[in-house]
Amino acid sequence: MKPVKVGLLGLGTVGTGVVRIVERHQEDLMSQVGSPIVIEKVLVQNVDKSRTIDVDAAKLTTDAWEIIRNPDIDVIVEVMGGIERTKEYLLEALSLGKHVVTANKDLMALHGRELLATASENRCDVFYEASVAGGIPIIRTLIEGFSSDRITKIMGIVNGTTNYILTKMSQEGASYGDVLKEAQELGYAEADPTSDVEGLDAARKMTILSRLGFRCEVGLEDVTVKGISAVGKEDIAYAKRLGYEVKLLGIAERQNESISVSVQPTMVKASHPIASVNGVFNAVYVHGEAVGETMFYGAGAGELPTATSIVADLVAVVKNLKIGVNGLGGGGSFKERVLKSDEQISSKYFLRLHVADRAGVLARITQVFAEYEVSLESVIQQPNAELAEAEIIVITHNASKAAMNKVVDAFETLDVIQKVKSVYRVEG
Amino acid sequence: MKPVKVGLLGLGTVGTGVVRIVERHQEDLMSQVGSPIVIEKVLVQNVDKSRTIDVDAAKLTTDAWEIIRNPDIDVIVEVMGGIERTKEYLLEALSLGKHVVTANKDLMALHGRELLATASENRCDVFYEASVAGGIPIIRTLIEGFSSDRITKIMGIVNGTTNYILTKMSQEGASYGDVLKEAQELGYAEADPTSDVEGLDAARKMTILSRLGFRCEVGLEDVTVKGISAVGKEDIAYAKRLGYEVKLLGIAERQNESISVSVQPTMVKASHPIASVNGVFNAVYVHGEAVGETMFYGAGAGELPTATSIVADLVAVVKNLKIGVNGLGGGGSFKERVLKSDEQISSKYFLRLHVADRAGVLARITQVFAEYEVSLESVIQQPNAELAEAEIIVITHNASKAAMNKVVDAFETLDVIQKVKSVYRVEG
Numbered sequence: 001m002k003p004v005k006v007g008l009l010g011l012g013t014v015g016t017g018v019v020r021i022v023e024r025h026q027e028d029l030m031s032q033v034g035s036p037i038v039i040e041k042v043l044v045q046n047v048d049k050s051r052t053i054d055v056d057a058a059k060l061t062t063d064a065w066e067i068i069r070n071p072d073i074d075v076i077v078e079v080m081g082g083i084e085r086t087k088e089y090l091l092e093a094l095s096l097g098k099h100v101v102t103a104n105k106d107l108m109a110l111h112g113r114e115l116l117a118t119a120s121e122n123r124c125d126v127f128y129e130a131s132v133a134g135g136i137p138i139i140r141t142l143i144e145g146f147s148s149d150r151i152t153k154i155m156g157i158v159n160g161t162t163n164y165i166l167t168k169m170s171q172e173g174a175s176y177g178d179v180l181k182e183a184q185e186l187g188y189a190e191a192d193p194t195s196d197v198e199g200l201d202a203a204r205k206m207t208i209l210s211r212l213g214f215r216c217e218v219g220l221e222d223v224t225v226k227g228i229s230a231v232g233k234e235d236i237a238y239a240k241r242l243g244y245e246v247k248l249l250g251i252a253e254r255q256n257e258s259i260s261v262s263v264q265p266t267m268v269k270a271s272h273p274i275a276s277v278n279g280v281f282n283a284v285y286v287h288g289e290a291v292g293e294t295m296f297y298g299a300g301a302g303e304l305p306t307a308t309s310i311v312a313d314l315v316a317v318v319k320n321l322k323i324g325v326n327g328l329g330g331g332g333s334f335k336e337r338v339l340k341s342d343e344q345i346s347s348k349y350f351l352r353l354h355v356a357d358r359a360g361v362l363a364r365i366t367q368v369f370a371e372y373e374v375s376l377e378s379v380i381q382q383p384n385a386e387l388a389e390a391e392i393i394v395i396t397h398n399a400s401k402a403a404m405n406k407v408v409d410a411f412e413t414l415d416v417i418q419k420v421k422s423v424y425r426v427e428g
Numbered sequence: 429m430k431p432v433k434v435g436l437l438g439l440g441t442v443g444t445g446v447v448r449i450v451e452r453h454q455e456d457l458m459s460q461v462g463s464p465i466v467i468e469k470v471l472v473q474n475v476d477k478s479r480t481i482d483v484d485a486a487k488l489t490t491d492a493w494e495i496i497r498n499p500d501i502d503v504i505v506e507v508m509g510g511i512e513r514t515k516e517y518l519l520e521a522l523s524l525g526k527h528v529v530t531a532n533k534d535l536m537a538l539h540g541r542e543l544l545a546t547a548s549e550n551r552c553d554v555f556y557e558a559s560v561a562g563g564i565p566i567i568r569t570l571i572e573g574f575s576s577d578r579i580t581k582i583m584g585i586v587n588g589t590t591n592y593i594l595t596k597m598s599q600e601g602a603s604y605g606d607v608l609k610e611a612q613e614l615g616y617a618e619a620d621p622t623s624d625v626e627g628l629d630a631a632r633k634m635t636i637l638s639r640l641g642f643r644c645e646v647g648l649e650d651v652t653v654k655g656i657s658a659v660g661k662e663d664i665a666y667a668k669r670l671g672y673e674v675k676l677l678g679i680a681e682r683q684n685e686s687i688s689v690s691v692q693p694t695m696v697k698a699s700h701p702i703a704s705v706n707g708v709f710n711a712v713y714v715h716g717e718a719v720g721e722t723m724f725y726g727a728g729a730g731e732l733p734t735a736t737s738i739v740a741d742l743v744a745v746v747k748n749l750k751i752g753v754n755g756l757g758g759g760g761s762f763k764e765r766v767l768k769s770d771e772q773i774s775s776k777y778f779l780r781l782h783v784a785d786r787a788g789v790l791a792r793i794t795q796v797f798a799e800y801e802v803s804l805e806s807v808i809q810q811p812n813a814e815l816a817e818a819e820i821i822v823i824t825h826n827a828s829k830a831a832m833n834k835v836v837d838a839f840e841t842l843d844v845i846q847k848v849k850s851v852y853r854v855e856g
Contacts, residue, residue: 017718021577021718025578029576135719137572144740145569147457148453149739215456215460276701290563290736291563291727294563295725296724299722304719308719309573312573312577316572328751
């Protein structure tokens with residue numbers, strides 16, 4: 001019953017949650033792993049700062065190496081964030097035989113391969129359930145739950161900030177700017193919200209999910225990214241009128257051996273299970289050849305939900321320690337990824353166009369669609385009195401991304417079109 | 429690269445799916461476990477029957493013992509169903525050091541403890557992901573994903589037949605009898621539908637889920653069960669009018685160290701994520717102290733979804749074989765369960781009453797609620813011209829089950845009440 005000793009790097013929101021759960025659930029954890037789990041040392045920026053939890057001052061340090069190189073420590077829990085320096089710490093920890101649990105999506109998206117390889121060489125575990133979708137155990141689900149299946153599609157609402165903003169815009173008819181300001185006041189969005197609203201955070205998470213789902217080496221640079229800052233309240237109003245919701249979706253698809261991964265504002269049919277995921281909640285929809293449609297829903301962030309995933313990983317490390325199999329449960333070998341070309345990426349599209357309000361405009365526009373063999377599912381034309389022009393809304397049938405790009409390029413120079421206001425992918 | 433040899437007991441719908449997935453995904457499986465997985469022998473009832481898949485006739489046998497006692501076989505996959513005889517087979521297989529993967533909820537609900545204990549003595553794995561909610565990996569999620577949390581509530585739509593029937597009743601305003609007949613014609617309900625519609629199938633699954641969620645020894649006899657055969661289309665109409673859907677929910681709750689487990693038709697608020705789970709789909713909603721609300725959604729039955737879970741378990745067995753740790757990953761020790769008393773079980777209730785259509789009736793009824801300290805959230809009274817009586821619909825605030833039982837008993841003898849038509853628990 002020798003205690004398992006943990007070095008905690010970081011005592012912000014999530015780190016505090018880890019301390020709380022380890023203390024509060026100590027008895028339950030003991031009954032599962034047979035040993036006490038002890039937080040031995042904690043890296044902080046300021047030892048004297050007042051905190052909402054009681055941590056023995058002797059455990060606090062501002063020197064990461066004191067933790068990394070402490071021979072008593074079995075497991076490093078990394079919740080400090082950052083990339084290069086953090087990677088250096090964790091590589092050193094692994095080389096010293098310490099196991100790693102991390103919530104760091106940026107690090108895993110950019111350097112996951114190197115960390116996992118180093119872990120394997122040193123027979124150490126690296127677990128990172130908390131890096132995607134907070135409390136939802138989606139990483140174990142992809143690695144273990146669907147190990148027998150061939151996953152063909154993953155769609156994720158994996159960023160709570162943008163889902164909060166889009167939900168508010170949809171429910172209240174408010175503009176992007178107003179809701180963003182409100183979200184910042186409530187602490188749901190950062191002072192500099194770029195990483196969230198421009199889709200980079202979601203792209204990092206989709207890198208991790210698509211890598212595990214398709215068992216191939218996906219890099220962040222493989223993900224096409226578009227954020228929500230240009231989503232107009234008019235787009236959302238039209239979406240609702242047509243029976244859709246606008247969501248920032250990460251979409252990873254596989255066809256034969258080719259994949260595509262993107263993050264983009266998407267019109268989702270209201271009857272699709274992911275359309276009703278609202279507010280800061282996250283959800284990951286997974287389609288497998290055999291299992292069909294599944295969806296996993298829960299809190300995507302927050303002190304305790306995220307800490308739940310971290311401590312669950314910690315339990316897995318300790319169980320492995322007990323039976324001496326750390327570093328052996330790896331997800332198998334990963335292939336090189338082959339990306340789909342724009343010709344191979346296919347979906348429906350929604351377009352909103354501002355056009356001259358005169359005869360023959362619709363004919364000119366539909367002719368362009370016909371030229372690039374994009375067929376149309378529905379068309380709405382209506383005058384916009386304010387602008388002395390008309391608005392045309394089109395939903396296409398399935399079309400290749402390449403064809404749609406050509407259509408949009410043609411529209412940019414078509415005299416009857418004042419502006420291509422929006423182009424969205426359509427799902428469900 | 430010695431192949432892992434599997435003995436398959438049963439070649440019905442799910443067994444056929446297992447053969448298909450092992451063949452179709454052989455390459456993906458190999459890349460994960462490093463060995464071929466071979467279906468070595470298959471137990472069937474009739475060797476000569478024509479089948480939708482091609483299985484070498486030499487592999488078929490009608491003698492289970494030939495498989496169980498075959499020294500070449502490493503893993504038994506049990507998809508034959510049945511209880512006593514099947515248990516005998518599996519206990520013998522475990523005693524011979526063979527690992528077991530089973531989809532048998534009846535067996536696991538009734539004899540899970542004995543099977544798991546025998547497995548542990550023989551250092552064998554018994555995995556049973558497919559026994560609950562088909563393709564949804566809810567068992568691993570409870571054991572591993574939420575190992576760090578304290579689960580307080582599990583609500584499940586874990587029977588596809590009844591969810592199909594209730595969905596149809598809700599969408600079409602049809603009666604229970606008509607929809608049941610249609611479901612039987614479509615093969616969604618058995619010729620004898622009792623086990624599904626009376627809630628027994630769901631109760632067995634809830635036994636398994638609550639055992640894992642609360643880490644205590646729950647038995648089938650601990651589950652209070654009520655089926656859907658008495659659900660009237662009027663109940664569903666009122667539910668919709670008040671913003672609810674009627675679902676057959678398994679509900680397992682824990683408060684301090686006491687638990688309650690039930691299966692019953694329940695009015696679920698339309699905004700609750702589980703309310704929009706329709707048709708034959710299953711979903712399990714889990715609330716944890718730390719993680720908050722989560723939900724897992726997918727196909728609850730069917731050849732391939734269920735086989736996905738079985739083959740994922742098979743992959744887990746083979747990974748354990750490779751590193752020599754079968755039978756060591758157990759879920760830890762389970763406590764004795766303490767059941768909540770009826771005084772401790774609390775929820776809102778919906779009641780539909782047929783009453784005499786005269787003055788003072790509502791006063792008499794509300795007096796009874798007051799006497800047992802049940803307060804009311806909303807009341808609708810309306811005449812029922814057809815019956816020359818009035819109908820009263822009540823939704824209460826939270827009340828104990830004991831108090832509600834007393835209220836209903838009092839109503840049974842109250843002269844102004846013709847009939848207590850329905851009493852449902854209300855959630856969300």
